[in-house]
Every structure is written in structure tokens, then in C-alpha cells.
Amino acid sequence: MAEILKNDWFYEYFTGNAKFGIKIKDHFIDTRSEFQKIDFYDSYEYGRFFTLDGFIMLTERDEFIYHEMLVHLPMAVNADAKNVLIIGGGDGGAVRELVRYPGVRHIDMVEIDRMVVDLCREYLPQTASKLGDPRVSLHFCDGIAFVREAQEKYDLILIDSTDPVGVGEGLFSQAFYEDCARLLAPGGVMVNQHESPYYEGDAVEMERAHKKLSSVFPVCRVYQFHMPTYASGHWLFGFASQDRDPLVFDAAAWNALGLHTDYYNTELHRGCFALPNYVLRRLGKAREK
């Protein structure tokens, strides 16, 4: 939920009783696609940002954190990844980071909402500018149907989805995760948007996702990062695989690639899997349910 108060503050409600406000310069897109409400804003603190159904998807100022942690961590583990599938990711940020790897040969990006991609291409070139890379195939269709019908194998699958409400809901289902598992090549890795441990509503979704993932993937880990414009600032990705331990990777090889990053590094790669006790306990209980 969002509201514009006095026409100059955007609010995202983290819960009914906590909210985050951004002073806006301009609310320049206020529209609705076939799937969701879409709004684009310009702001003083975060540059441009956009929301889907009132929830902040990204801001120019802090999207680097999310996209670096989404892409570079699994790429450091599965360094030979050639064929990549992205579900969601309409802003193009995941693609932007992926195409920096010469070894990546092909990226299928499956985004249900073409309007998100079109608007990001026009108004958020910071994230969307690499969507035209010749290695990228855009598929404007339902990710659930795509993975159900796909036969190709992928070395890396990124679930860059919204929260599990509305259009994103099916991307948190057990059937969807099972299809993703079937599409993973040997040694393949899946990373998914895994919600947040702090506010109760988010934490319940974190538990649900972890329970389902744990029943599908033998390796199922969670890692954290500091994301200032997401609820509580404490956000998680899931790392799932048949056989890859996320902490077994060649840090020197990744560093030899010479990729400049502003958040990710190979020390932080190891550190980000060390979760607080209250998060570990909720994840543990989720697995037992």
C-alpha cells in the first residue's frame, strides 16, 4: 500500500503500523498494466524509483545492492555458468550484472509484464540498458507456465520476483520450485527473492518459501544483505541446488575477473550466510513443519 500525502511524500507501509516515507520531486508515471499498478517517481534521496502495487521495487540509489547480491554470489559459485534463466527481473538489473561475464552465453528472461520492461527501458536506463544485449532473449509470458513447459537446462536460475501477493504469488509455489529444479543443469544453482525475517508478514512468507524449497532441493541456504529501501532493511535471498555448497567457491578466480562491485565481495560472500539466531530459529522451525 502506498499513499501520497500532501502531494510530496510517498509512503510504503512496512506493516499497518510502520511506514517509510520518501520525499518526491515528481510522480511521472501513474498507470495500471494488465497485471498490476505501476508508478514511477523521482525523488531527492533515491533518484528515480518505481513501485508495483504500491511496493518499492527499486530505487536508483540502492538497487546495486540487490542486483549484485542476486547475481555475483551464485556466479562466483558456479563460475562456468553459460545458460541462465531469469524469472521476473523486468527492470533489467539482473541482466546488467550477468552480461558482465563473458562466459555467459545466453539469458532467457521471462517477465510477465511487458509494460514494466518498456517503462524501465524508457525511464530507468541505469538498470535496463543491457536488455538489448544479443545474448538476452526476452519472453513476455507467465514464468510459471514457462518453467512448466521448458525442456532446456540452465546453469543458473534467478527468481527476481515481487512479493508473494498478486502476480508474484505463483513464483513462491512448490510446483514452481519443482519445475525449476528439473530445469537445473548438473551443478546448477537457483537464487530466489526470499523476503525478510523481521516484520511478521514478511517472516511468514520467508518461512513458507524456505519450507517449500527445503522439500525440493538438497542444498537450501539463505543469505542476507542490507537493503535500505526494503522493509526493515534486512533482506534475504535463497540459494538452492542439488549439490553446490555456496561456501565452496574459488574466490581468487572471481577476483581475477576484475569486476568492479560496490556491495559484493568474496569476503562478504562468506559472511552473508551467517544469520542471526532469530532468523535461524524461524528457518529451522519452517523446515520441521
Add this chain to the structure above:
Amino acid sequence: MAEILKNDWFYEYFTGNAKFGIKIKDHFIDTRSEFQKIDFYDSYEYGRFFTLDGFIMLTERDEFIYHEMLVHLPMAVNADAKNVLIIGGGDGGAVRELVRYPGVRHIDMVEIDRMVVDLCREYLPQTASKLGDPRVSLHFCDGIAFVREAQEKYDLILIDSTDPVGVGEGLFSQAFYEDCARLLAPGGVMVNQHESPYYEGDAVEMERAHKKLSSVFPVCRVYQFHMPTYASGHWLFGFASQDRDPLVFDAAAWNALGLHTDYYNTELHRGCFALPNYVLRRLGKAREK
């Protein structure tokens, strides 16, 4: 800065252009001490919380994160700590965690503002209830003068201060850090509130503190934690010492103490020193200045 809008939302401004809102049940203390504005609230999402000069100091819901990271990490490194000095910490949360260690024999707590302690004792027993522990000596005086004049040696010094404005400003000065260094016993450790790397105003203070600490202490490290009600949710403590590496500690011994914690654990202890690149770069530049 804070404002109550329509008498039901408390706002803390992270910057002039970003703010955090908490729906309040009650604003039951609205006063001013000799040193600062003091307000106590009750809220739906965070329980009771209090602010100094409009900035959230703690909420009942997430103070465990701050206090566990402030106390247990250095206690795991300097497990034999007997004599402890706390500068600030009027809410009692640091004392509450410290008195769980039987080996801690004496705690000098130096809080400039007696009214904060009195109000926390009355309205925040969750943090303040151990201030009466017989090992605790409360000193209601200026921490700067206290460390300048003190002759005793401490195994652990905790700088549990407000931000470096107003009453907290001198607790970020080079002279203050030099006095603390002089008071540290061999093998002693100092941990200080080290601001946040994200918003520019906070990050500048982080740099200043790190530059000063680095010029005083041979060992000067920074560790991070997720603090939902502080600006950006990304907060830091500094770890300073003449000779102790914070990553050289006996995890098994700490775990054998059997202390229940909701945030801190010995894996996270290692992980929390792995900082994002943008933070490392700012700290590195600060040291070179």
C-alpha cells in the same frame, strides 16, 4: 528531528528527504532534561520506545540486536574481562547483557543524564532492570571528564552513545578516544557506536570516527548488524584494541557458556566483519585522510 502528525504517527527523519514512521498508541513522556529533549512512546509495532532530541534510541522490539552485538562480540574475544566501563548506555541494555557473565566483577557506567536512567527504570524495565546489580556502579557525570581523570584499568570499554550531535558529540573526539586507550588493560577491547554507512550524514560521521580511532588504536575494525529502527537499517560498531584481533576468539568456549541470544552467535561474529565494498572504500579513504 521528529514530528507527530495528526497525533498518531511519530516520524524520524533519516535525512531531510527520507523518514520512518511509527504509529503510536501513546506519547506518555514529553520532557526536557538539563541536556536534551526526552520523549517516551508506546507503539503498536515496536512496543515502547524512547527518543533523545527526536532520534530513536531504542524500541522494545529490536533493542536486543543492538545490545547483543555491543556486548557479546567483545566478550567472546576478551572472555576473561572482569572490569568494564560503559560510557552512555542509560537505558541499561548493555548492563543487562554484561551481568549475564559471572566473570564480570565490576561495571562502571557513566551516564551524563540521570533523567534518562530514571525514566528507563520506570518505563523500560526490559532494558533497565539489571541496573541495580551489585556489580554496577552508576556515575551520573560527563563521560569525557570521567575518562580524562580515571586511573583504573578496564578490560572492556563500551561507548554506547547517541549520535555525534549535542551531548554525544565529545564521545566521538580524538582526545576522548586517547583517554579510553590509556584506560584499557593489556588485551582490553573497546567497542563504540560507529554510525551507519548509508545516508551521507551518517557516513561522514562514520568516516570521522574511523579516522580518529585508526590514529589511536593499532587494531581498529568495524562490524555491521541489521537494526530495523535505525536509519537505513544498516548500523555499525567499531572494535578497537592495542592487540586483539576480533576474529581470534574461542567460539567453543563462548558457546559453552550457554547464553541464550536472539541475534548474536559465533558464526555471525565472523560474518559481521565482512563489509560491503562501498563501506570498505569509505573507511579506507577515511584512514588515508
